[in-house]
Structure formats: structure tokens, C-alpha cells
Amino acid sequence: MSSTYEIKPENKVRQLREKASYEIEKVHGILDAGLIAHAAFVQDGAPVVVPMIYGRDGETVYLHGARKARVIKMLEKTERCCINVTQVDGLVLARSAFNSSMQYRSVTVFGKPVLVTDEAEKIRALKIISDHLMPGRWDELRDSHDKEIKMTGVIAVKIESASAKIAAAMPDDEPEDYDIDIWAGIIPITTQLHDLVNDTRLAKGLKPSAVVRKLQGRIV
């Protein structure tokens, strides 16, 4: 298998090309780091974008929703969706407004959404989505009831094309602007998981497992 995605009209990065990457490893890495995906579809000719919980298995992105949710029903019957996962990493304070920007990691994926109907694949996909957000938690929980699995919708999107865009640099100012008497640099931004907060209905003395404790402090 090639180590990069083919560059097609739909995934070709035209702006800030020096930040673009078509490497499969980079695309997977950003997908795996993110918490939510933004999935876009066309409904009656108009665009709709919805934030969704997701997970990745090889070249397949699994999107999660209620079985009867509009987003699942629309994705089920549409030919095409576009998924973006973006992590903001910093503000770039340049010496001009024009050169001020952000640091980020972003991935855009195109593919055909398919409703997962096979029950075994659906359960596998749900575990992948759960493990994406809370690794190991799935195995600690009770088995899902048939009714719960039926009420859940999973959409599989095989990656047909994709691109990543990564901005991680210091300000890039006009040569003459370096003489301006103004501070320039970066303000890093992190998205971070914090300390556990007990459910208000938690049974007295019940402690979190090692799997749960390990989730704390994760930086996206």
C-alpha cells in the first residue's frame, strides 16, 4: 500500500500548500488525537454540518449517533460525506494582523457513508468509538442490550481521499516588520482532560478503576 493518499481535486490543498500532507500516517495520527469530528452532508441541496463522536479502524472512520437522528438517516441515504477533525494548538501573534494566525492540526476526509447493519460489525465499531474516547472503558462496562444497539446508529466511511494540514510555526512576518517595536510569538493552546468528578449518585466508597484514572490529564 502506498504511504500517501492520492491527490485528487477534492482533497488537494491549494492554500498554504507547505502545510499540507497526504501521508496516511499523519492523517491517521490527527484523526486518532481528536475528540470530535465534524461531518457534513447535503440535504435537499443544502449543506449541513454536525459534530459527532467517532473512531477509526484502519481506513474506516466510524461515526456515532442515535439511529433515528437526522444525521444518521441523512448519511445513510447520501452518496458523499466530508469529515473534518481539527485540533487548535496555538495563537500566532505576528507583527501584523495579516500574518497573525493559528497553530493547528487538521484532517479532511471524503468518502461514501454506509450505515452499519451487521450486528457484529456494529458492536465492534461501537467498541472502537468508545476506545477512541475512553480507552479500556468498554471492557469494564456491562454488555449492551439488544435494544440499545438497535437504538444506536453507526455510519462507516471508508477514506477515499484525505489531506492533513499542520500549522506549527512561529510568526512569519514581512522582512520590514521585524523592526516594529511589538512583541510577537505564540500562545500555546491545549485541550486537556482533568481530574475525575464523582457522579452525584455514586455509591459510597466506589473507587475508579485504573483504566478510568488513566484517562485523567490526557492532552489532545
Added chain:
Amino acid sequence: MSSTYEIKPENKVRQLREKASYEIEKVHGILDAGLIAHAAFVQDGAPVVVPMIYGRDGETVYLHGARKARVIKMLEKTERCCINVTQVDGLVLARSAFNSSMQYRSVTVFGKPVLVTDEAEKIRALKIISDHLMPGRWDELRDSHDKEIKMTGVIAVKIESASAKIAAAMPDDEPEDYDIDIWAGIIPITTQLHDLVNDTRLAKGLKPSAVVRKLQGRIV
């Protein structure tokens, strides 16, 4: 003016309706808190979603890009766009996979994108976008060159309909699941601005202004 957006087919929340809000104040609040927006449009019948820097002025969302970027050229000539801004606030670890979820604040806006061509409005919009991400910085920077303004594209989207969805609760488990011997609760997630990092090309001894120092520590 009404204090809520009219509920139309496009912005009606059908799932988890108890988390939905059409209050203008809530929609504005979430828009103002976010760092990036995801804007979706239709290109040749297919959906495309792009993360964008933005700002809000009253009922108008301004989106920012390079004038020649695909997203600006497409938004310029399309009739409709959908914008979502979502902030992830926590993982909800319930006693089952089915009831596990996330805490979040999310806004979806629908409207007609219009390219801003009037130079005075464009500069005003650029200041609004800059102030959204880095309040006060615009006024410290040199004036933008005409060429820079020409190279920048700003799209105005007047909010025609919108909805917010806010999930902020503890796990909501099945009555019988509260007897399961497993920890449940929340893992809060924040997106946070950290301490300044000097540009590698910063002139010796140049200190950040009060405006810049104030950006540190902001929690989104």
C-alpha cells in the same frame, strides 16, 4: 426583537431536545466562546466542511480566509452555508456504553454567505475577527496594507436560523444500572490558552503588552 430564533425545519433539534435552545443569547454566547468554526458548503453537489477563523457582530458571523482560497470562492457563489461551533466540556462516564457521552456546547447556524467587498466593512470585519481571538491586539498592530486587505477574503453570514445544544449533566443511567459496581462520573475537558512563547526572532528585551499578557490563561 424576539429573544429566540424561529424554529424551522433546518434548525429544529430532533434528538435530545431537552438539551436544545433557540435563545439568541445562548447562541451568541457559544459563538463568542469558540475558537474556530466549521463551515460547510456544497460544491458540485458534494458536501465540503472547512475549519475557519471567525468573529460575530450582532446577527452576522464573519468567516476569514485567503481571498483566493477555495472555501472563500465557493462561499462567495453559493446560496447556503451551515456553520457549527462546538466546545467539548467533558467525558460522561456512565454505567453503560449506551449512556456514556460527552458534555459540550454546540451551535449550528444557517444562512446565505456573502462576500464582503466594501473596504470599510471588510476592515471592520477583520478587526472583529481579530478581536474575537485576541481582544485588543488589532489596535496595537500596524495598519493593514491595501494589498493585504485585497488578499484576504471575508464572508458575511447573516444568521437566518440557529440552534444551540448544551450537554452539561451527570450520567443518566438506567434505574437498574445504579446497582452495578462501577465508578461513574465526569472527566472535565478544557481548552486553554497558556503562557506566551517568544518568537525566535524577537528583538532582545522586547516585552509583551498588557493586552497580550491578558490573553494567557483564558479557558474557552
